[in-house]
Amino acid sequence: MIVVRNVFRLKFGAAKEARKLWVEGHALSVKLGGHPQRALVDVTGPFYTFVLESSYPSLTAWEEAGKTMMGSAEWERWYARFSPLIESGHREIFSEVEV
Numbered sequence: 001m002i003v004v005r006n007v008f009r010l011k012f013g014a015a016k017e018a019r020k021l022w023v024e025g026h027a028l029s030v031k032l033g034g035h036p037q038r039a040l041v042d043v044t045g046p047f048y049t050f051v052l053e054s055s056y057p058s059l060t061a062w063e064e065a066g067k068t069m070m071g072s073a074e075w076e077r078w079y080a081r082f083s084p085l086i087e088s089g090h091r092e093i094f095s096e097v098e099v
Contacts, residue, residue, distance in 0.1 A: 001096040
């Protein structure tokens with residue numbers, strides 16, 4: 001199992017709008033066949049941190065899901081509204097350790 005975390009540092013004061021937009025983005029992701037995601041926000045650490053986390057059975061599955069979603073005109077229109085809220089970001093990809 002692969003866990004993907006897209007970690008965004010939002011611009012100062014943009015957290016409320018990002019949360020609101022994520023409700024739309026999540027619904028769109030589900031509509032486009034994306035994997036379930038959860039949004040996480042900072043409690044401690046750097047302010048205005050917004051994380052989107054999802055799991056996939058493999059890197060290949062993640063790549064295919066990305067092609068489907070990011071190739072959508074609907075997703076591009078949504079992301080054009082979300083991206084101005086972002087100051088910076090990075091992606092973390094983990095391989096889950098099975099117990």
